[in-house]
Amino acid sequence: MNASKVYLKVQRVAADIARQAREVTVADIHEAMGPQGRGALMGARMRPLSEGQQRIAGPAVTAFCWPGDNLMMHRALYLAQPGDVLVVVCQSELSGAQWGDLACRYAMQKGLAGVVVQGCVRDIDQVRAFGFPVWSTHIWPMHPDKSGHGSVNAPVVCEGVNVRPGDLIVADGDAVICVPRDEAAQVLAAAQAKMRREDEVAEKVRAGGSVWELSGAAASYAKLGIEEVNAAWDE
Incomplete structure (x- = not known):
């Protein structure tokens, strides 16, 4: 069978x-x-x-x-x-x-x-x-x-x-x-909202904004307390 x-x-x-x-x-x-x-x-x-x-x-x-x-x-x-x-x-x-x-x-x-x-x-x-x-x-x-x-x-x-x-x-x-x-409608609505937010960020980039700032990378970086050295590594 x-x-x-x-x-x-x-x-x-x-x-x-x-x-x-x-x-x-x-x-x-x-x-x-x-x-x-x-x-x-x-x-x-x-x-x-x-x-x-x-x-x-x-x-x-x-x-x-x-x-x-x-x-x-x-x-x-x-x-x-x-x-x-x-x-x-x-x-x-x-x-x-x-x-x-x-x-x-x-x-x-x-x-x-x-x-x-x-x-x-x-x-x-x-x-x-x-x-x-x-x-x-x-x-x-x-x-x-x-x-x-x-x-x-x-x-x-x-x-x-x-x-x-x-x-x-x-x-x-x-x-x-x-x-x-059974989750598709909710997921789709969230994805559409995310796309709209990214479109807004893209407009700001086209206007001269920095992805470093607009993406949230700068804020995350600031929290890490990373030492920045104003010199080349082999000086």
Whole structure:
């Protein structure tokens, strides 16, 4: 008896929250979450395939795949809806590609926001040409089977982060972050407020202000009582 299970329904983060989250950076979301934000960031191995201004946000649809097999990815892709972010986990990361050009074509046709893969992707020249947003931990063309067990729309751990179906996934050139669905509205509001504050600081910098002062670095430095010597170190 196998332990595979596919859930056909997902309780998704609200569409308007996902839409607004596309205008917020991962860095601001991470900081808006406080200490919890450190654990919400996927590891630094997770990188975008394409450079540029790609930024996505949407509810997670998850797939956990057997080593060397991407059958559950295909089932999740089939069940995904427009605006979803497909989160695929294969712990034997180089055992078989989880994503390629045909999956990419289908995802674009369905209107998915993007895909995040702990594992390898292939056909990257074509995928990059499509412009479809893809983040992954590896690039490797190893052939995958389509006969293995796994799960769809069950919680997964993707590059160190707990991801539940329907949670808010936000990704940009910095990283990928997962915000729990029931906290997304509060986190988004805090991140938007942080962006507004930074915009105000940026205006002051453009007017000639010093980042040393405006960032709070000067005040922190003053508290440390560091000795400053008006000479070169080797005089």
